[in-house]
Amino acid sequence: MARLLASLLGLLLALGTLQATAQESRELLLWHGYRGAERQALESLLADYNRLHPDVPVRALAVPFGSFPDKLSAALPRGQGPDLFIFAHDRIGGWSKTGQMIAPVASLLSPEVLGRFPANLLDAMTYEGQLYGLPLNFKSTALIYNRALVPAPPATVSDMIGRARQLTDRERGRFGLAYSYTEPFFHGALMNAFGTGPFNASGELALDSEGNIRSLALLEDWARNERVLPEEPNSTLVTNLFNQGRAAMVISGPWMLGEIDPSIDYAVAPLPQLVGERPLSPWVAVEGLFLSPWSKKQQSAARLMDFLTSVPSAERMAIEGGQLPANLAAFDNPRLAGDPVAMAFRSQLDTAVPIPNHPAMTLLWKPLETVLQKVVKGAAQPAAELQRLQAQIAKDVAALEEAQRRSEQPADWPVWLPLMLLLAGLAVAMALWRHRRNIAAGWRQHRTAYVYILPAALGMVLLVFFPLLYGLLLSFTDTTLLNESAPLASRWLGLDNYLSILGDWNLFYGAGDQRSINYDNFYWTLFMTICWTASNVVISVGLALLLALALNKPIFGRTWFRLILILPWAIPNYITALVWKGMFHPQFGVINQALQVFGFAPVAWFDSVGTSFFTGLVTNVWLSIPFMMVVILGGLQSIPRELYEAAKVEGASRWTQFRSITLPLLRPVLVPAVILSVVWTFNMFNVIYLVSDGAPAGANDILITKAFRIGFEKYQYAYAAAYSIVVLALLFVYALWQTRVSGAFETGRGAVR
């Protein structure tokens, strides 16, 4: 047995190394996130390039959008990854601080190449005076309008709103204006018109500035007084409304054009003028070519950058790939110059503002979105809410900066640490030595058992416990996005993260009437997580048991029912979760529609804690029943029929049979399934993130989504790791308790030698 497994494992490893050694080539690796026409245009350009420069051919790798940032941040700091990659510019600040993600490029490129781009696009690629990449194309929003409803584009904002008011008929689901107004990227147009955006002229965080407050007040006016905007917008909804002729004007970008229904006669215009102020100035996202600091082929990479940003290349990317080229000379091409849509976006660029590439910008997106949602629902006053946000973000930024400052100072390990480690090691070694006979005897006596477990245990140690140890170590530091590469000693923090998580007793904020629950508080989130887990597991196990019992005995159409009932498991939950979210949409969702058909009032599902909780619950139960059902069905098969017959003969009722035969005999299968399902539900990221996304205002976040937000929206990796370890500890305590109570460890009888 052992020999067989060992040889199998050896074979696998050999196979793996064989595959891995076939690496290290002369190719220049380029990562991008394109698909469709953009990808084809890029690939045909690269094919041309490879024909011209066969010495260092380029190999392109398309990475799906959803995992591109993760792939970059996994590979690049470890010296892996591409030579060049194409990505949006707004993360430059953070990346340049880490020092291992991107390299300055100005010295590699001639002034002629740098002269191809307008100043604001080059600014977008520059952080602290260093140019970190070449702009390839830009994406900004503009006004897209249905010409059948709006003959000419409005020149001013009041024109636009006036027009929209006439065209809005909320009863019939028609709106004058639709856009994803709760997304900061879209709201940037208003912030930039009134002021300087989230940062003031000298680059300091100024969220509560006069301009920003006015921009929020204006949006609140549009949503709550003018009522020209649909509720809970997202890009799919906006596209849909526009395609059905139910939205006269939308604010969106070039990405939407491909999805507009051919029957809609539309046109694009720059966003209108705000009277007495600047025009609405949308944010522009610049896609750039970035160079890995690890690339050994910098010259070839520079040559490729030159090639891809040249006028002919830009023209092809624009014409074939539908991009808006950053090399503005390409717009002189007659094909582009004669395209009113492209030219409209081109002229929008004159007033557009690049998204700030300040590292703090990445901290802003989600909290600002929450603020926008609260304001348009009337749940918060713009000024007060922005002041609160300013304080919160300032704190987060300060935390990041503090961590970075600390890590820049060289630090030594505290003297006691290696000493402690040494002592601990010594103690372990001594214990091992003292009990060496017992250990050897134990091994001899139970060798068969250990051999059976060994392969699985090895895998677990390597792929589970090492990562766990890594997480544990991380949680004792103050690692953030910015100081990730600093030596561990200078990041060492001790127990501070845990103290600040567990010692967070700010259960409320505000006072008196204004007092409200602080949804960011650890204990609130813990409470929600427990509610979430308990309700989910109880309901889904109960329903699954019911269905499994119904399916266990022959019934007409059993095969079909069984097949249908496992479908939610078979279809990727990403899409079904989003379908559920769509079904719960307050204005356009089927559920509210059905409620209305039957004479009930529609429910604003995502506005209150309870209803929002309910949406997640329904989705998750729906998703987890099939699995539970299959498990229980398998378990029901192990119950001998005779027992039921015997019980029937003794006159036991169905209920008694269920309680005294089915449940006890199902226990060996049910107990592990329940324990695991508790663990999984506790850590069920997808459903919360996709359906309610913590709405309202993070109240429905569970610990795992909170940890994710801390790690990947606030970039405090260490704090997130500490959060995760707390989650682990909680679940561990639960599991200890549960296994003790349920005797899950018991075998049927004293086991064999």
Added chain:
Amino acid sequence: MRQILTQNQSAAGALESPRWRRLKSVLRDVFSWRFALLVFASLVVIYPLLWVVSLAFSGQQSLQLVQDTRDLGLWGQLAALVPLPEQWSLQNFRAVLTEQPFMRWLLNSVVVAAGTTVIGLVLSCTAAYAFSRFRFPGRNRGLMLFLVSQMFPAVLMLIPLYVIVVQWLGLGNSWLGLILVYAITALPFCVWMLKGYFDTLPFEIEESALLEGASRLTIFYRIILPLARPAIAVTGLFSFMTAWNEFILASIFMDDEALYTVPVGLRFFVSDYSSEWGYFAAGSILVSVPVILLFLALQRFLVSGLSAGAVKG
């Protein structure tokens, strides 16, 4: 007298003909509470999926809105709640199959998922057998440690896993790396599940085989595994699904598009700016076909009440 008797018999025989009996049992089934429950549950399950299906077959990219039905009667309003595309089109499927090397990725996925299932089952069956049948120091702790692995959020495992698999083992850009990670991810569930099931199998069967001269391996292979088929089917399906739908690790480990698995391919259709939900839906349906086939194949084991009557008492 005799004639009457025989006539009566034949009349009764006609009433009790196999077809009539079958019809009767079907009718009895249809009017039972179990049937009602199953029909209701199936409807609840199918409804959201209908949205996916109709989106996939609509030829369009978004279909989230209910039509404006205020002018229709009750039936019209109810009918509008049933998601059906305005026109049926295979355009989305065609695009998914042609724009990307979909079939190739599907094949990759099959290889990875099958590899995961095999390795996962080998590792978990052996470990679960030991946990169920042997008593040894560290047994309870071991079982608990298997569970612990499920308690740590997966997002934070990403970087360390990358370090181990890609940097240390050099298994980046190979299916083996993915298979190992997936198999280990699915392992705790499989071990716990199988251990629970093995516990229900009587010891005497094994002891008997042991006395008859079978080695542990023979017993495991010829007695335990055949008896545990329902549980092995469930855990196998689970391992398969673990590998089948995962996309983040797959896209991070693979540096060659020819090695991508199909969920990675599907995620290309979803991005922050715009998402081709029609393609995604069509792709999702294509992706779930093999799973459904697999389940159909495994049904047989799930319903074979093998251990019924195995050991009485």
Added chain:
Amino acid sequence: MIGIAVASIEFRGVVKRYADSAPTLPGLDLHIRDGEFMVLVGPSGCGKSTTLRMIAGLESVTAGELWIGDRLVNDLPPRDRDVAMVFQNYALYPHMTVFENMAFGLRVRKQPEREIRTRVEAAAETLGLVELLARKPGQLSGGQCQRVALGRAMVRDPQVFLFDEPLSNLDAELRVQMRASIGRLHREFGTTSVYVTHDQVEAMTLGSRIAILNGGELMQVGTPMELYSDPDNVFVAGFMGSPPMNILPVSNLGHALENRLLQLPRQGLERFGAELLLGLRPETLCPAAEAPAHWVRFSAPVEMVETLGAEMLVHLGEGDERLVARLPGLRSLTPGESLSLAFDPAALYLFDAGTRQRLREPRAVVAPESELVTP
């Protein structure tokens, strides 16, 4: 392989202890001879199953030596011991047919398929299983399952047969039948057999010798008749025979035994302690009127009567002094009525009240003039 393979089994100071608890077997010495049918009997938890499973190799030996034939088998794995076992719950392989079940042991030992077929068919013939060979265990009745289990053990022609309460899941009639066929098989093949049961009737009818265990201690070993007529201690006396021997506390007056029911003059009591136990088989009691004159007489109130047809069991006495008499079932008795009984003073057994061991006295003749005195 055909032929009579026999082996003796010997326990030499065998100790069995499960982790961190008092030993299940503190030290067992037992010799089971070639071709013997040894029945291990005792109340549940007495260690009889553990003993059997140690012979099988399913339990390890903590200390001491266990020999099968001339081999020390302490560390020999079960498959090399050449023993076969029949389990209480049959332990058939549910996924195999009857034929495959019986053939399994031969197949794992790589016997030629033709040989397997002949042997399985022969065993099926003997046990009347021929029509069932293609069925699976789920389709068989309990008795059929047990016969398959028996057949499975037989086809391998082992040195030793082990039976772990094989009949306790069967109904009474089937039990008698199977008991008979097991007995017949043993007489036919003469294979050393060890049979565990808690049923003394099975033990008496099947065993060449019986070993009685209690709390891990071996109480007595002997042929059924030895155990019945010459028990070493109160436990064995109470265990064998149905209904069990009556045990009455008596005081030793030096020249007589006395309790509230009876007084019994007797010589040679000086060697014994003050408190004794008196054992009387229910079948040695008879109505006083029909007894020879020198028998000891006493009378006691009837408490309950169980009528069994030809005979009846009469429960008499009160408090500590209760006893059962097996009398011819001809009289009618009413509870409360006083009944005079007599017994042969030579047929009684004496035990020490403290150690509960048998007190053997030289066969003393009781004075014929001794009269029974009823208090």
